[in-house]
Amino acid sequence: MIFRNVRHLRSLTAILVMLLSVASLAHAQSTREAIKSVLPRVVKIFGAGGIKNLESYGSGFLVSADGHIVTVWSHVLDADTVTVVLDDGRHYQAELVGAEPSLELAVLKIDAQDLPYFDLNQLSEAGPGTRVLAFSNVFEVAVGDEPVSVVHGVVAAIDDLSARSGRYDVTYSGPVYVVDAVTNNSGAAGGVLTTREGGLLGM
Structure with a gap:
């Protein structure tokens, strides 16, 4: 009887391993598809910088099919010419059409049509423990049609921001x-x- 139980346990373990492998494969495929769908909606932004080690590049994301882009309000936008590079490598000069410094938000516009974008009326939600993805052009690794970087992470907490940047309070709270x-x-x-x-989820 003991040997029979062990045999059944081994069979059950094998079944569980197989089911977990199938679930893991399906999850990985789903994540790859999600990354593939998000990348064309993220853009690289190039503008002012280079002084006092300030970077001259950043990231943004499309929020309309006709080229509206949300990004952070920063020194990068303080330039005569701000260039936006799409996922496929196309370059556009961008116009600053709006900004809200208290939220550290800015909206750019490029002359393009039929672009993939995030619908701001369909935001998702997440809580502590939720696995997430972060997309951005860290360290300027993408300057043409190269994809931006993708970082996997987990939401540790949700809280109101209270922080400082150097000597200054962060305006967003x-x-x-x-x-x-x-x-x-x-x-x-x-x-x-x-x-x-x-x-x-957010910027």
Whole structure:
């Protein structure tokens, strides 16, 4: 009887391993599809910088089919010419059409049509423990049709932001996702945080 139980246990273990492998494969495929769908909606932004080691590049994301882009309000936009590079390598000169410094948000516009974009009326939600993806042009690794970087992480907490940048208080004080991944390297500002399914969570 003991040997029979052990044999059944081995069979059950084999079945569980097989089921977990199938589930893991399906999850990996789903994540790959989500990344594939998000990448064309994220853009690289190039503008002012180079003084006092300030980077001259950043990230943004499309929010309309006709070229509206949300990004962070920063020194990168303080230039005579701001260039936006799409996922497929196309270059556009961007116009600053709006900004809200208290939220550190800016909206750019490029002359393009039929672009993939995030619908801001369909935001996703996440809680502590939710696995997420962060997309941005960290360290200027993408300057043409190269994809931006993708970082996997987990939401550790959701809280109201209270922080300083050097000697200055950060102007934004609303809710933020605290993620256990390094997502604040040079060029990451303006990138997007999504669910593992590609749903927009925030910037």
